[in-house]
Every structure is written in structure tokens, then in C-alpha cells.
Amino acid sequence: xxxxxxDQVYYSRDTFRDSSDTLLGQIFHGSSNPVPPxxxxxxxLNPTIPQRDPGxxxxxxxxxxxxxxxxxNEQNNLLARPIEITAPDIEPxxxxxxxxxxxxxxxxxxxxxxxxxTATALADWxxxxxxxxxxxxxxGDQFLxxxxxxxxxxxxxxxxxxxxxxxxxxxxxxxxxxxxxxTDRAQIYQVPPTSQAETDETNNVLALPIxxxxxxxxxxxxxxxxxxxxxGTIQxxxxxxxxxASPALADTYDYVYLxxxxxxxxxxxxxxxxxxxxxxxxxxGASYTLAAAAYVYTYETGLGDKYLLFVAxxxxxxxxxxxxxxxxxxPVSVVAPDLVVSAATAPSNSILNATIxxxxxxxxxxAxxxxxxxxxxxx
Numbered sequence: 001x002x003x004x005x006x007d008q009v010y011y012s013r014d015t016f017r018d019s020s021d022t023l024l025g026q027i028f029h030g031s032s033n034p035v036p037p038x039x040x041x042x043x044x045l046n047p048t049i050p051q052r053d054p055g056x057x058x059x060x061x062x063x064x065x066x067x068x069x070x071x072x073n074e075q076n077n078l079l080a081r082p083i084e085i086t087a088p089d090i091e092p093x094x095x096x097x098x099x100x101x102x103x104x105x106x107x108x109x110x111x112x113x114x115x116x117x118t119a120t121a122l123a124d125w126x127x128x129x130x131x132x133x134x135x136x137x138x139x140g141d142q143f144l145x146x147x148x149x150x151x152x153x154x155x156x157x158x159x160x161x162x163x164x165x166x167x168x169x170x171x172x173x174x175x176x177x178x179x180x181x182x183t184d185r186a187q188i189y190q191v192p193p194t195s196q197a198e199t200d201e202t203n204n205v206l207a208l209p210i211x212x213x214x215x216x217x218x219x220x221x222x223x224x225x226x227x228x229x230x231x232g233t234i235q236x237x238x239x240x241x242x243x244x245a246s247p248a249l250a251d252t253y254d255y256v257y258l259x260x261x262x263x264x265x266x267x268x269x270x271x272x273x274x275x276x277x278x279x280x281x282x283x284x285g286a287s288y289t290l291a292a293a294a295y296v297y298t299y300e301t302g303l304g305d306k307y308l309l310f311v312a313x314x315x316x317x318x319x320x321x322x323x324x325x326x327x328x329x330x331p332v333s334v335v336a337p338d339l340v341v342s343a344a345t346a347p348s349n350s351i352l353n354a355t356i357x358x359x360x361x362x363x364x365x366x367a368x369x370x371x372x373x374x375x376x377x378x379x
Contacts, residue, residue, distance in 0.1 A: 003069040004031045007043060010060040011050055015080035017060055022050045026065070051123070051197045054087035088157060089117035089199045092127070092181045092206035103214040103319030104250040106168045111181045111206060113149070114160035123196035124150035128185040129167050132178045135207035141180060142172060170250070173319045174214040181206040214319045216244030217312040219254075219328035220287065224308050230298045230336040232371035236272065237291035238310040238328065242282045244321050251277040255314035256294050259307045262329045268309060269300045298334060308332050338366030 008026040010017060024047035035041060061079045064071070071077075095111035109129060115121050128146040130137065145167045152161040167179070183204045184196045194201070221239040228234045236256055242248050253275050257268040272292035279288035294308075310328040313320070320326075344360040358378060364370050 001035045001069055002031060005029055005064040005068040006066060007061070007063045008065045009045060009047060010062070011047075011052070012058045012060050012080075013052075015058050015060070017062060017078060021060065022052075024048070024059075049085065051195070052085065053197065054085045054119075054199055057083055057085050059083055086119040087117065087197050087199050088115045088119045088121035088155065089203070090115050090121050090155065090183055090196060091200075091203045092183045093160065095181050095206050095208050097179050097208045097210050099209070100211045100213060101169055102246045102249060103172050103174050103212050104168070104170055104248075104317075106166050107179075107210075108164060109167050109179065109181065109208075110162065110164040112160055112162040113152075113155075113183045115155045115157050117199055118157040120157060121153055121155040121196050121198075123184075124148065124153050125184040125195040127163070128182045129165075130180040130182060131169065131172050132180050132207070133175075135178050135180075137180050137182055137205045144169065144179075146185070169212065169319075171317055171319075172212060173323075174212045174321055176209070176211050178207040179210050181208065212319060213246045214244060214321055215242045215246050215248035215282065215284065216321045216325070217241070217248060217282075217318065218243055218325050219310045219312050221289075222308075222310050222328055222330055224294075224330055224332060226331075227333045227335055227368075228296045229368045229371055230296055230303060230334055232296050232369075233293050234296060235291065236294045236308065236310075237289060239287050239289045240276070240279075240282075240312045241287035242284055245284050247284060248280060248282040248318050248320075250313075250318035251275065251280050252313040252317045253315055254290060255309075255311045256292065257309040257311065258296065258298070258301050258332075258334070259309050260301050262307050262309075264309050264311060264327050267300060269297045271295055271297055271308075273314065296334060301334070303334050303336055306332050306334050335368045336366065337364045337368050337370035339363075339370060340365050 006026050009024045010021040011024055012021040025045040027043050058080045063077050090113055093112050093114040097109050098107050101107045126146045126148055129144040130141040132141040147165050184194050218241050219238050220241040224236040225234050253273050255270050256272040257270050259268040272294035274290045274292050308330045312326045340363050342361050342363040346358040347356050350356050
């Protein structure tokens with residue numbers, strides 16, 4: 001041989017080299033070490049087997065990969081050797097969670113994961129927690145938290161580990177639910193979602209039933225003026241009462257909207273919002289009162305007879321027994337001033353490019369003050 005070349009080793013599901021195979025390593029053979037006729041050389045590598053489905057696979061040994069060395073036969077440069085890939089089978093075998101919990105509270109979850117396969121689980125992975133309306137894990141389930149369990153790997157066949165974690169049931173509804181313990185599941189945005197190849201990927205979910213109870217927040221009172229001037233500020237206040245049987249634990253925002261009708265929708269203009277963090281947790285039967293200076297923003301709504309909508313938990317952070325009674329509707333009349341240029345003075349003639357002196361008088365001939373700042377222009 002007179003050239004230099006590369007040898008490579010691939011992991012493959014068959015005996016043919018193609019784009020689906022995984023490169024495990026390569027070595028360079030230089031022309032300074034020519035191989036004589038009938039001569040040989042031996043190379044050793046220590047590759048890592050990639051995460052693939054277990055079963056029979058192949059190691060492909062390819063010499064002169066890029067055909068740098070012209071040969072009498074270019075078709076015999078690949079040697080395939082079968083390799084049997086074994087894998088573990090990790091499964092959440094048992095767990096516990098309180099049978100009843102308050103929405104947005106923190107609960108203690110304990111679980112045991114067993115490697116019921118014969119092979120050792122070598123990867124590091126996450127155990128994750130979801131809240132679901134059924135015992136099946138799917139894309140619509142709500143991610144709650146995850147725990148890295150790298151300290152428990154490698155996990156030999158037939159062994160197990162038991163862990164516990166405090167999990168907050170945040171932004172969840174109330175009713176009968178399942179807390180899903182999903183082993184070998186990445187964090188919510190991690191790709192790929194699993195870390196350890198297994199003989200059975202369908203038994204990684206443990207469903208623990210849990211009933212979530214919650215408060216019922218209602219805006220029971222409010223104060224606001226009957227008339228509001230457009231682009232002005234009004235003082236408003238409202239009282240929120242927890243008429244449910246459970247405490248309201250979440251820190252939320254209450255909103256005030258200006259609306260053309262008595263229904264809250266995307267066309268309404270929010271005019272104020274206040275955090276209730278200083279009022280939580282709100283015990284059953286308890287209430288709080290908040291106040292704000294609301295800016296009467298009328299770009300979407302215009303003038304006339306409107307409504308102020310006082311909304312408790314405006315972002316739906318706190319799960320409640322009744323989510324349909326969080327809005328208090330109060331009528332308000334939105335009025336405006338009437339600005340008129342009532343007088344003006346200017347010369348009757350001028351020279352081009354000269355500077356002239358002008359003056360004008362603006363009168364508010366309406367019944368209401370003009371609170372906004374604005375510009376007058378001369379054309």
C-alpha cells in the first residue's frame with residue numbers, strides 16, 4: 001500500500017452501511033506505515049453502544065472508508081459481525097400520594113422503580129410527574145415536576161430504588177384526578193424525551209388516584225363611579241370572598257376590565273390589575289378588599305353605556321369548585337369632553353420661508369373635564 005486512509009466502525013441494525021447507522025469510532029492509517037502483501041495490522045477501540053432497541057444488531061468494520069487507496073477489489077472492505085443487545089426494563093412498581101389534596105397545595109409523593117429486566121440500566125434519567133384526568137399518559141396531561149435519578153444508576157437487573165419528592169399541584173382544576181409517575185421521562189422540554197432504552201417502553205407509568213378540592217372565589221362587592229371620563233382615572237375597589245370549603249392557596253391577580261357588554265371576552269380592555277399575594281392563603285369564608293386607580297382606556301370600547309368587569313383570579317391560576325362565578329358586572333357611563341378651537345389669530349399674508357406668529361384658543365365646551373395630555377397642531 002502507498003496511500004493513507006481511514007478505518008471506521010459503525011453500529012447497524014443490518015449488515016449494510018447506510019445513513020441510519022451510527023459511527024462508533026475511526027482510526028487513521030498513514031502512508032508512513034505501508035502494509036506489505038499478505039501483511040496485517042490490528043486496531044483496538046472502546047466504543048459506546050448507542051441507545052437503540054434491544055435485539056440483534058451488527059458492528060460494521062470498514063477499512064479505507066473514503067477509498068483513498070486504489071485496490072484491485074473495492075467490494076470487500078466491510079466486515080459485519082453480529083452483536084446481541086440486551087436492555088433493562090424499568091417500571092414504577094409502587095407509589096403513594098395523599099388521597100385528597102387542595103388545588104395549588106404541595107403534596108409528598110413517594111415511588112419505587114424496579115429494574116425487572118436482566119440487563120443493567122446504565123443511563124441517567126428523570127422521573128417525572130403529571131396530573132391527568134385518566135390513568136393514561138398522553139400529550140394533554142399537565143407537567144408538574146421532575147427528579148433526576150442519576151444517583152440511582154447503574155440500576156442492576158432485579159434491583160430497585162425508592163424516592164420521594166414534594167410536588168406542587170399548581171394551575172390545576174378540581175375533581176377526581178390521577179397523579180402519574182413516569183419513569184425514564186425527560187424534563188418537559190428535553191429532547192429526546194427518554195434516556196434509557198428498554199425491552200418494554202409501555203410500562204413506565206404508575207397512576208395514583210387523587211381527589212383535588214378547592215375554594216370558590218366570588219367578587220361579592222365593589223365600588224366604582226357611575227360616570228367615568230374617557231382617558232381619565234377612576235378609583236375602584238372590590239371584595240373577593242372564598243365561599244368554598246377549602247382555602248385558596250395560589251397567589252393570583254384580580255383584573256378590572258371595561259366592556260361593551262356584561263360578558264368577559266378578548267375584546268374587553270383591562271383597566272387595572274392587582275396581585276392578591278398579600279391576602280393568601282384565603283381561608284373558607286374569609287374575604288379581602290383591594291383597590292386600584294383604573295385608567296379608562298376606550299380605544300376598543302368607545303363611549304356610552306359600558307360595563308366594569310371585576311374578575312377574581314383573572315389568569316385562572318387557582319383551581320376552584322366553580323370557575324363560572326368569578327366576574328362581577330357593574331354598569332358605567334363613559335363620557336368625554338368636547339374640545340373646540342374657539343379663536344385663532346394669524347397674519348393675512350406672509351413671505352415664503354418667513355416665520356409668522358400665530359395664536360389660538362381651545363375651549364372645552366363639553367360637560368366633562370379633559371384629563372388626557374395631547375398635542376395641538378397648526379397646518
